[in-house]
Amino acid sequence: MRDVSIVGMGTTEFGVLDAGVKDLGVRAVSRALRSCDVSRADVDALYLGNFVAGILEGQENIAPLVADSVGLTGIPTMKTEGACASSGIALRQAYQAVATGVHDVVVVAGVESMTSAETTEFTRALNSAADTQTEGKTGLTFPGFYGLWLDRYMYEHGTTREEVAAIPVKNRKNGATNPRARFRDPITIDDVVESRLVADPLRLYDCCPAADGGAALVIAASDRARELTETPIQVLGSGHASGRSGAYRYDDLTTLDATVTAATDAYAQANISPTDLDVVELHDCFSAAEIGDSEDLGLFEKGEGATAAAEGVTAVDGDVPINPSGGLLSKGHPVGATGIGQVYEVCLQLFGEHENQVDGAELALTHNLGGSGAVCTVTVLGRDA
Amino acid sequence: MPAFPATECADCGELYGFPVVACRACGSESFEAHDVDGSGTVYARTTIRVPGADHQGQEPFEVCVVDLAADIRITARILDNPGLSPGDSVQFVEARDGVFFFEAA
């Protein structure tokens, strides 16, 4: 296995962009190619993550369409789909192709266009990530899944609603200074606990907004990275696991084992422990998810994820900074673009150039989760020595 | 008290709440209907106030994860009782269009 580095990156802002998936993908890929000294002829393959373009736009087959539109005609391309983890999977596949020597330079992208869809079509598309034969029939939604999660979690740990609300308050504070975020206005604990119920005990401000967006990376074998950029970021560990098909399939609903498995693999490969990390971008599609993810990633003991946020431990200047970008709760959740968008944010951190910079960040983790914990990718990244 | 219509693997005896086409434990594709005690306990509960496309107009409604006495865990609906919490007792009422409905016991 060869070492793999990120040598280029590009993104759109995440928000209401009035553009389809192909155009967002083209913009992101074009920007990633422009960010480094990679010629079109250098690129061996393109992997693109997307979730619902087929349902919402009637547009499938977008990986070769994007490739042709950016001047990469002829190379092998493929789309990866794993609900909200679609582009985390794209990165994983591209990483494996480079690590094993199949390709030397690969473009990885994630893209989604959601906000122009009607609400009914939009929710139908999102719910297709659940098992439609079992829980889908009951009417359980994804806020509902995390409503069940939080109901059980609060029952087991005595966590208060106000402690849970500290998470969206933190992430919206961070998002306020991120020009790539959809929501840039801070909120208070009262705003959260007085917002309307969506799936008890989950409320509106516990839920991330939809967004349109695209993000892309250029990755390469590390021994070629210095030819392509002065500032490579090394992929130190990559984990990818599948989990449970529904809430009823968990023995302990508050531990999403796909995260535990993917993280364990990524930590082992990177030869680090969670306490070594300087900055984390994790999958906070709901406040409850950030609590659980932070525990499943081994950053906190079970039952301490919400109190850590309430005590400021996960703030930008805290001991365990989580989602200094504002996370999905602020940036928005352009589903298929989310995983690469997280990597974009931590690369800025490792460059020392983030709007919410964590002092001296050298070791970072991204965590991308899809469905009812059905699929997860975890990536550990560090400055290339 | 209605019994719960579980499914049993004909080869290894594994019990399932939702219908299955292959046994997770042994790979068998042979199953038999196997009624079990319809009493259960709430493991987790939520109230859906913003429904998906196929459940418009039913809101608010309660979805729960229920543990049956026969060691089967399923996701189900609770009939109009937002007050239930983890640990509370429920009783199976009926299965309709592939959805299991429970009520407070």
Ligand SMILES: [Zn+2]
């Ligand atoms: Zn069996």
